[in-house]
Amino acid sequence: MAGSGIAHMRNSTDVVLTVRDLVVEFRLGKDRVVRAVSGLSFDVVKGEVLAIVGESGCGKTTLGRAILQLPPPNSGEVIFEGTDLTQLPKENLRSARTAIQMIFQDPISSLDPRMTVKQLIDEPLEIWQRGDEQERSVRINELLNNVGLDSELVLDRHAYEFSGGQCQRISIARALALDPRMLICDEPVSALDVSIQAQIINLLQDMHDRYGLSIIFISHDLAVVKAISNRVMVMYLGKICEVAPPEILYAKPAHHYTRALLNSVPIPDPTRQTRTELLQGEPPSPMNPPTGCRFRTRCAASSVLCTQEEPQLREVSPGQFVACHHPII
Amino acid sequence: MNSLLSIKDLNVSFDTPRGMLEAVRNVDIEIAAGMSVGIVGESGSGKTVLSRAAMGLLQGSNVHRTGTVVFDGHELTAMTRPEVRSHFGTGMAMIFQDPMTALNPVRRIGAQISESLIFRLGMSKKDALKRSLELLQLVRIPDAKSMLRKFPYQLSGGMRQRVMIAIAISCNPKLLFADEPTTALDVTVQAQILQLLRELREDLGMAMVLVTHDLGVVAGNTDYVAVMYAGQVVEFSPTTKLFADMRMPYTEALLESIPKIDHPAGKRLLAIAGRLPDPTDRGSGCSFAPRCRYSQAKCLEESPTLKTDPDGHLYRCLFPIGEAL
Amino acid sequence: MFNISKFTKPTWLSVSWLGLMLFLAVFGSLLPFKSWKFVYENDLGVVPFSPGHILGTDNNGYDLLVSLVAGTRMSVFIAITAVSLGGLIGSALGITAAFVRGKVDTVMSTVFNVGLAVPNLVLALALVSVLATNVDINQAVPTWRRVMVLIISLTIVLIPILGRIARGATLSWSGRDFVTAARSMGMRDRKIIMKHIVPNVLPALIAVAFLAVGVVIIAEASLSILGVGIPDGASWGGMIARGRNDLEYSPHVLYIPIIVLAITVISTNHLGDVIRASLDRRESKV
Numbered sequence: 001m002a003g004s005g006i007a008h009m010r011n012s013t014d015v016v017l018t019v020r021d022l023v024v025e026f027r028l029g030k031d032r033v034v035r036a037v038s039g040l041s042f043d044v045v046k047g048e049v050l051a052i053v054g055e056s057g058c059g060k061t062t063l064g065r066a067i068l069q070l071p072p073p074n075s076g077e078v079i080f081e082g083t084d085l086t087q088l089p090k091e092n093l094r095s096a097r098t099a100i101q102m103i104f105q106d107p108i109s110s111l112d113p114r115m116t117v118k119q120l121i122d123e124p125l126e127i128w129q130r131g132d133e134q135e136r137s138v139r140i141n142e143l144l145n146n147v148g149l150d151s152e153l154v155l156d157r158h159a160y161e162f163s164g165g166q167c168q169r170i171s172i173a174r175a176l177a178l179d180p181r182m183l184i185c186d187e188p189v190s191a192l193d194v195s196i197q198a199q200i201i202n203l204l205q206d207m208h209d210r211y212g213l214s215i216i217f218i219s220h221d222l223a224v225v226k227a228i229s230n231r232v233m234v235m236y237l238g239k240i241c242e243v244a245p246p247e248i249l250y251a252k253p254a255h256h257y258t259r260a261l262l263n264s265v266p267i268p269d270p271t272r273q274t275r276t277e278l279l280q281g282e283p284p285s286p287m288n289p290p291t292g293c294r295f296r297t298r299c300a301a302s303s304v305l306c307t308q309e310e311p312q313l314r315e316v317s318p319g320q321f322v323a324c325h326h327p328i329i
Numbered sequence: 330m331n332s333l334l335s336i337k338d339l340n341v342s343f344d345t346p347r348g349m350l351e352a353v354r355n356v357d358i359e360i361a362a363g364m365s366v367g368i369v370g371e372s373g374s375g376k377t378v379l380s381r382a383a384m385g386l387l388q389g390s391n392v393h394r395t396g397t398v399v400f401d402g403h404e405l406t407a408m409t410r411p412e413v414r415s416h417f418g419t420g421m422a423m424i425f426q427d428p429m430t431a432l433n434p435v436r437r438i439g440a441q442i443s444e445s446l447i448f449r450l451g452m453s454k455k456d457a458l459k460r461s462l463e464l465l466q467l468v469r470i471p472d473a474k475s476m477l478r479k480f481p482y483q484l485s486g487g488m489r490q491r492v493m494i495a496i497a498i499s500c501n502p503k504l505l506f507a508d509e510p511t512t513a514l515d516v517t518v519q520a521q522i523l524q525l526l527r528e529l530r531e532d533l534g535m536a537m538v539l540v541t542h543d544l545g546v547v548a549g550n551t552d553y554v555a556v557m558y559a560g561q562v563v564e565f566s567p568t569t570k571l572f573a574d575m576r577m578p579y580t581e582a583l584l585e586s587i588p589k590i591d592h593p594a595g596k597r598l599l600a601i602a603g604r605l606p607d608p609t610d611r612g613s614g615c616s617f618a619p620r621c622r623y624s625q626a627k628c629l630e631e632s633p634t635l636k637t638d639p640d641g642h643l644y645r646c647l648f649p650i651g652e653a654l
Numbered sequence: 655m656f657n658i659s660k661f662t663k664p665t666w667l668s669v670s671w672l673g674l675m676l677f678l679a680v681f682g683s684l685l686p687f688k689s690w691k692f693v694y695e696n697d698l699g700v701v702p703f704s705p706g707h708i709l710g711t712d713n714n715g716y717d718l719l720v721s722l723v724a725g726t727r728m729s730v731f732i733a734i735t736a737v738s739l740g741g742l743i744g745s746a747l748g749i750t751a752a753f754v755r756g757k758v759d760t761v762m763s764t765v766f767n768v769g770l771a772v773p774n775l776v777l778a779l780a781l782v783s784v785l786a787t788n789v790d791i792n793q794a795v796p797t798w799r800r801v802m803v804l805i806i807s808l809t810i811v812l813i814p815i816l817g818r819i820a821r822g823a824t825l826s827w828s829g830r831d832f833v834t835a836a837r838s839m840g841m842r843d844r845k846i847i848m849k850h851i852v853p854n855v856l857p858a859l860i861a862v863a864f865l866a867v868g869v870v871i872i873a874e875a876s877l878s879i880l881g882v883g884i885p886d887g888a889s890w891g892g893m894i895a896r897g898r899n900d901l902e903y904s905p906h907v908l909y910i911p912i913i914v915l916a917i918t919v920i921s922t923n924h925l926g927d928v929i930r931a932s933l934d935r936r937e938s939k940v
């Protein structure tokens with residue numbers, strides 16, 4: 001199948017998650033299909049922070065959920081620690097899933113408003129009967145303290161009594177309760193204000209260091225991504241454009257979309273408002289994506305080749321992979 | 330100045346089980362037609378409450394409001410709720426912060442957008458749907474036609490936010506309150522939406538209050554900035570002046586804490602230490618004192634009042650930056 | 655959720671009135687009254703506040719207070735049973751449909767919409783007349799069977815009303831991330847529904863259930879007036895139906911049950927609104 005290539009896949013024993021040819025489609029009516037994720041492949045090595053950035057609606061959330069089989073992808077493999085999650089029977093999946101936990105964008109909607117903080121964090125422990133009440137209670141205190149909350153003060157309060165940043169800390173504590181090996185963070189800080197953003201990012205970094213977690217970090221804030229990730233994957237309309245370590249990607253983007261993305265970052269200085277090269281044109285419909293390169297309808301460098309042939313990922317400089325016929329070099 | 334919206338000595342507090350929560354304190358703001366004012370500040374500093382109170386959207390028996398809000402010659406604070414509501418859509422409109430809960434989950438997008446067109450502008454259902462389609466294209470929604478028939482849960486976060494924007498601008502308001510309008514959008518779409526809002530301001534003379542915590546967005550899209558802290562406006566100045574010559578220690582800390590794209594990769598971010606003071610317990614002295622790197626003994630005793638530079642730059646600090654001690 | 659100290663006067667009045675109705679329905683049979691069918695042959699058509707008959711009697715000599723207490727028992731019993739059954743079945747269907755989505759949901763919401771499109775009374779009338787007729791026309795249908803049929807019909811009327819509310823609320827709650835979070839923690843679907851969906855949907859349902867009680871009481875009365883309710887006057891509707899004949903000489907026979915019914919419906923509607931308003935407030939905080 002015409003994927004976006006697999007040149008960037010690593011053949012290492014350290015790989016914890018391998019996603020191959022992942023396809024997720026939503027059916028709307030008889031013959032209308034939203035192609036949210038179209039044949040994506042990538043991997044994550046142990047302890048890595050892989051950032052996924054891309055246009056709104058390009059399938060980042062769908063991809064994150066498909067890894068957890070929520071809902072399961074239409075085709076493709078999701079191999080986590082040697083097991084293909086897509087092939088697991090329901091009951092095994094239920095337990096396999098606990099090794100991967102998710103942090104959501106909206107911290108308030110990810111916590112049941114009727115439950116107290118204690119009940120919220122106890123929930124995963126109770127489902128899996130991790131210890132008796134006494135042991136679980138000790139564990140809850142420990143988790144809350146780890147994320148910087150005073151357990152004495154918060155245990156019996158409800159989520160809606162907290163600010164967004166505190167709710168996000170509670171979500172992180174809950175996600176860590178089952179000792180996951182991987183976290184999928186779906187825009188964990190975009191609903192938070194700057195000062196709290198920094199605190200949460202630093203907290204995630206600490207948890208990453210302390211528990212040796214692998215993290216998939218979905219975000220559209222390129223500055224935040226730069227601070228936390230080891231590898232950045234740029235997506236456009238369900239496909240990969242570019243994969244590279246942040247130092248390289250930010251210094252010399254090779255894909256035209258990556259460059260447009262970097263140029264659009266607002267600069268907190270009124271005197272340096274460039275306002276150049278806004279990305280032009282309508283974003284194409286995911287129901288009827290363009291042939292060849294999916295970015296070609298908005299790319300200034302597009303050629304005939306781009307309409308005919310889908311570019312495959314290839315290495316343009318060490319560690320930098322790009323799916324473009326005419327990369328910027 | 331011929332002002333479109335004039336807020337005078339606005340105070341909003343909530344009666345909560347823990348005591349009186351003073352969410353907005355002594356705020357004065359004037360907004361002229363076509364002007365764009367940014368409101369920045371930490372979460373919980375009162376930005377949303379201020380804009381909701383200005384629109385007369387706060388209700389309930391636990392809300393206490395004093396001060397006056399005059400919009401386009403009408404004193405909103407003296408009106409009944411239906412009278413205030415008659416200004417919504419065509420007079421004022423709001424892009425709500427939380428697109429998930431502001432959209433009705435069981436109604437199609439098309440119906441939700443055309444509703445106010447039919448209701449406020451008296452369009453026929455067919456015209457309203459046609460206009461809805463244009464609006465969706467305006468906010469850069471791909472495949473806008475099929476979007477009309479979708480339900481909110483079928484949309485990505487950024488699409489929902491853009492639907493909210495389409496609803497807000499549908500009746501060409503004179504004043505748009507945009508409460509964090511682009512938080513769920515990626516930077517390319519954000520840039521397009523901001524440009525769209527800029528065009529609406531230039532073409533239709535729409536005024537805008539842009540609530541955001543992204544100082545980058547403020548820098549390129551506003552004429553004036555109000556920095557809020559603990560319910561008060563602590564600094565107010567023309568945007569260019571604020572970035573070039575800020576006087577408030579809080580503004581400085583806020584600017585430092587933004588992750589910046591030219592920050593070295595993998596370097597730890599700077600956070601403002603500590604957190605907002607308890608809003609139910611407004612003690613004496615400067616609210617920012619426990620977190621302020623310039624604070625002096627005097628800051629704990631005396632509440633700073635709003636001072637004005639000759640050029641109209643307002644700030645609320647006893648020892649402002651750039652002033653010899 | 656409720657702050658009793660914030661109750662307004664109308665709210666207190668509604669609560670007290672409904673409390674009184676409930677008390678009469680449950681303990682009415684223990685009051686030292688004669689049977690409501692006892693005929694006071696010397697006191698026909700006595701006006702209210704007469705000695706021995708606080709609410710007077712009707713032209714047949716039935717004591718109206720005693721009738722009213724018996725009627726309350728029947729009306730309240732029918733209303734509560736129908737609303738509970740309708741709520742239970744409706745919310746089970748609505749919640750399942752919204753949670754599962756897909757075809758099940760399409761079918762279910764179509765069924766609800768069709769049910770809602772038919773006016774309540776017409777549907778109830780049709781159901782009662784189909785279910786409560788005897789093969790032998792001359793043989794009267796026993797009262798208990800009438801009551802059963804009435805409850806079943808009203809339940810069927812209520813299912814789409816409450817089902818649709820449950821479906822809407824579930825759609826909105828099951829889209830929230832905490833449901834996804836619960837799944838990713840390995841929680842089973844059934845438990846997610848019981849633990850996360852039902853408690854959140856319940857308050858909205860209770861608010862509507864109060865309104866539904868009003869709907870049922872009125873429907874029952876209307877059916878009785880149309881002659882297909884409870885035949886021999888043991889409910890408010892039955893009393894109204896009989897009172898019609900006495901209108902000329904003893905108008906109080908008609909007014910008393912009407913007033914009681916009206917106050918009850920106004921009270922349930924008011925409480926439903928109060929609950930809904932307090933929900934909206936809670937929602938806006940979430």
Ligand SMILES: Nc1ncnc2c1ncn2[C@@H]1O[C@H](COP(=O)(O)OP(=O)(O)OP(=O)(O)O)[C@@H](O)[C@H]1O
Pocket residue numbers: 026027028034035036055056057058059060061062063220286482483484485486487488513514515
């Ligand atoms: N349940 C669904 N039914 C139909 N279409 C869906 C559904 N969920 C997502 N989609 C579609 O799939 C595409 C990808 O959505 P997704 O939420 O993954 O985007 P995203 O990259 O996370 O965007 P954002 O940055 O705005 O959150 C969108 O076109 C969206 O409309």
Ligand SMILES: Nc1ncnc2c1ncn2[C@@H]1O[C@H](COP(=O)(O)OP(=O)(O)OP(=O)(O)O)[C@@H](O)[C@H]1O
Pocket residue numbers: 164193343345350352370371372373374375376377378379426542608938939
């Ligand atoms: N309805 C309410 N009842 C009680 N307290 C409220 C209510 N609405 C807001 N508050 C409180 O008022 C204060 C200001 O809140 P507000 O929502 O204006 O903050 P904000 O600056 O908009 O923050 P964010 O960036 O998180 O949106 C907070 O302490 C908040 O808890």
Ligand code: SF4
Pocket residue numbers: 255256257293294295296297299300301302303306311323324325326327
């Ligand atoms: S493949 Fe062609 S259209 Fe696509 S990004 Fe490269 S140059 Fe542009």
Ligand code: SF4
Pocket residue numbers: 577578579615616617618619621622623624625628633645646647648649
């Ligand atoms: S008044 Fe004092 S504490 Fe407050 S901001 Fe100024 S220097 Fe800091």
Ligand SMILES: [Mg+2]
Pocket residue numbers: 060061062186485486487
């Ligand atoms: Mg998303």
Ligand SMILES: [Mg+2]
Pocket residue numbers: 376377378426508
């Ligand atoms: Mg806000």
